[in-house]
Structures are given as C-alpha cells and as structure tokens.
Amino acid sequence: MAGHSQFKNIMHRKGKQDAVRAKAFSKLSREITVAAKAGLPDPDANARLRLAIQNARAESMPKDNIERAIKKAVGGDAENYDNVRYEGYGPGGVAVIVEALTDNRNRTASNVRSLFAKYGGNMGETGSVSFMFARVGEVVYPAAKASGDAMLEAAIDAGADDVVSDEQGHTITCAFESIGEVSSALAAKFGEATSVKIVWKPQTMAPVDQEKAESLMKLVDALDEDDDVQVVFSNADIPDEVMAKLGGE
Template sequence: MAGHSQFKNIMHRKGRQDAVRSKMFSKLAREITVAAKMGAPDPAMNPRLRLAIQNAKSQSMPKDNIQRAINKASGGDSENYEEVRYEGYGPGGVAVIVEALTDNRNRTASTVRAAFTKSGGALGETGSVGFMFDRVGEIIFPPEAGDADAIMEAAIMAGAEDVTSSEDEHVIICAFEDIGDVSTALEEALGEAQSVRAIWKPQTTAPIDEEKAASVLRLIGVLDDDDDVQNVYANFEVDEETMAKLSA
C-alpha cells in the first residue's frame, strides 16, 4: 500500500467516518465554489467545475450542497480563495505535496510549515519534490463495478493508461488532460465512479519502517485536518503487516 490512500483507509477503520465525511464535503464545496468563480457557473461550459461536481457526486454529496456551493460563487459574500501548493520532506525523507485553497496565504503557510517542522521534516520551495510526481487523473470504482478483466477492458477502450485492481477498489489512471473524456466513457460502461480527481502520483515509492510510517501518517493527519488543505500526497510505501498494526 502506498501514499495518501493509506491514511484515508486508517481514518475510516478508526471509526471517524462522520467527521471525515463532513470535512470532505466542506473541501469539495470549496473546490466547487472556486471552480464556479474562476469560470462559468455552468458545468457544461466549465471543465473544472464539471470535474468538481462529478467528484462531489461520486462522494454522495447532496445535490443541495452542490448547488449552494455553485451559488456562493456568484454571491458577494464568497471568500476569495487562492490556490497554493507546498512541497517538502517529511520523516524519513518522504516527499510530500500539499494542495491548499486559502483566503489567507500567510496563515496557511505558517500552519503547513509548523506541521512539517514538528514532524521532523522540512518545508521546501515549490518544485523541490514535484519532479518526483506526475500530474494525472485518478478514477476509482468500487469492486462491484466488475472483475479485473472487465475493468481493464473498459479502461483500455476509454483511453486510460493504467489499472490496479484489489478486493477494495479498482484504480484507473489516465493523462491529466483526458480526465473528463475517460471518466465519462468509463461511467457509461461501468456505472458511477467512486471518485474522480486529478492527483500527484509518485513516480516511485520508498519503503519505510513502522516508526517512520507512524510519523508520516501523523504529519498527513495534521495537514489533512486543516480546513485550507485540500489534498496531501506522499511517496512512501508500507507493508501490509505494518499497516495492520498502525490501523489497530
């Protein structure tokens, strides 16, 4: 198991589903508002908004919440959010990318820097670890969408680049610029996706031991709990036995 998905799995296993879900909806709403404000409020005319809405729906976000987030973009009381990306090294030299949407760059930078420092890591300049990742589209389907062969066939037909199937999910990777077309084709063939988003995918992952894994996951947890932080990506890998201990 590798990267941010490990953290998400642990949080759900620890019984924090409601809190995680509420925070996830808040972050999805912020992305929808920003997307609608940057372009047209019509998803048919705004690819970023279309993707944000698609992802929100795949996470079962209520339609009323989605519409409120869109409407907020045209209201005079909506905050002016700025997209910021932070990069650095966490415990054990793990490369970390943090994506944020903030209305106060100084506040967010201070919080992110403090999280890295307290974990024993260090925040670097933009680009300091980005070269270790690829910007791609990630589309996740639940296991009931089909067996590995069926998913692979659908992915190839849709123009995807890679597929990884497990007992928990099917993860399909495509070129960043093809997210819209590939996800639409896949949903026509397989049904509604569990998640559709752009991610930073590590080019390679580095195995770390239990002590460093615990420290890295604490760092990701602190970052993920911050309202300004939208996504956290890291290039670590932990074996199943260690993951089971950390999940207990």
C-alpha cells in the same frame, strides 16, 4: 459500568466521524465554489466543476450542499481563493506534496511549515519533490462494477494509460488533461465512478519503518486537519502489517 463506558466510546467515535465528515464536506464545498467561480456554473461546460461535483457525490454530500456551493459562486459573495502547492520531506525522507485552497497565502504557508517542523519534516521550495511524482488523472470503480478485462478494454477505448484491478476495485489512470473525456466515456458504460481526481502519483517509493510511519501519519493527519489543505500526497511505502498496526491504534 462497562456498558456505559462502551457507549461513551461509541459516541466519541461517532462524534469524531461526524466532525471528519463535516470537514470533508466543507473542503468539497470550497472546491465546488472555486470551480464554479473560475468557469461557468454549469458542470456540462466546466470540467473542473464536473469533477468537483462527482467527488462530492462519491462522499455522499447532500444535493442541497452542492447547489448551495454553486450558488455562492454565482451570487458573487464567495471569497477569492488561490490554488497553492507546498512540497517538502516528512519523517524518514518521505516526499510530501500538499495542495491547498487559501484566501491567505501567508497564513497557510506558515501553518504548513510549522506542521512539517513539528512532526520531524521540513518544507522545501516548490519543485523540491514534485519531480518524483507524475500528475495524472485517476478514476476509481468498485470491483463489482466489471471484470478486470472488461474494465481494461473500456479504459483503453476511452484513452486511458493504465488500469490496476484487484479485489478492492479498479483504478484507471490517464493524462490529467484528458480526465474529463476518459471519465465521461467510462461513466457512459459503467455509471458514475467512486472518485474522479487529479493526483500526484509517485514514480519512486520511500520505504519507512513503523516508527517513521507513525510520525508520518501524524503529519498527514495534522495537515488534513488544516482547513486550507485540500489533499496530501506522499511516496511512502508502508508495509501492510505496519498499516494494520497503525489502523488498530
């Protein structure tokens, strides 16, 4: 029976991973379609579309899925989506920014507000926490791609503002307006990046204990589960040992 139980657990985890992967592909497809519809369907002439495709490839999204998402925009049968940002505070006073693509603002706002309330937070007005973050471009490469010095030199030449290198990889930040130029210059030297994104980078961190971290992670997971939510940012400072415990549960 132990073996049977282990098999069931493995299949449960695989099923959950497949569901997460499918949801991620759905959100990536939506961003590709919206980007293609907002500009030209050619990534060489549409920076937002180029970034969306790069991130889809980084998540191993099949080429057919990418092409189908672009064709949906070109065909004119794509829904009209709005970019919406929600801000608020999570457990422990942690600042949270939620970015969404929605075809129904009322539905999405209601869902996000109820999730904040359910997990011990509260949604605020636009601008209530974003002043604690900087909107920047972020390019990530694996550590094996280059030495820290080589990556720093290339990033400076490309016009980036900062590079953080460790055993996990290289994280390059730049002004979000120049993300296209910086990522293209780095790609010419090192190949395609692991990810190229516009992010909200916290300027001040909010320390949280294990109890608050657990509640915060539940909030973030619930927000991620919402089909309209594209990405969630926070300024939570969670100790490594607490993250390790949460990851093991």
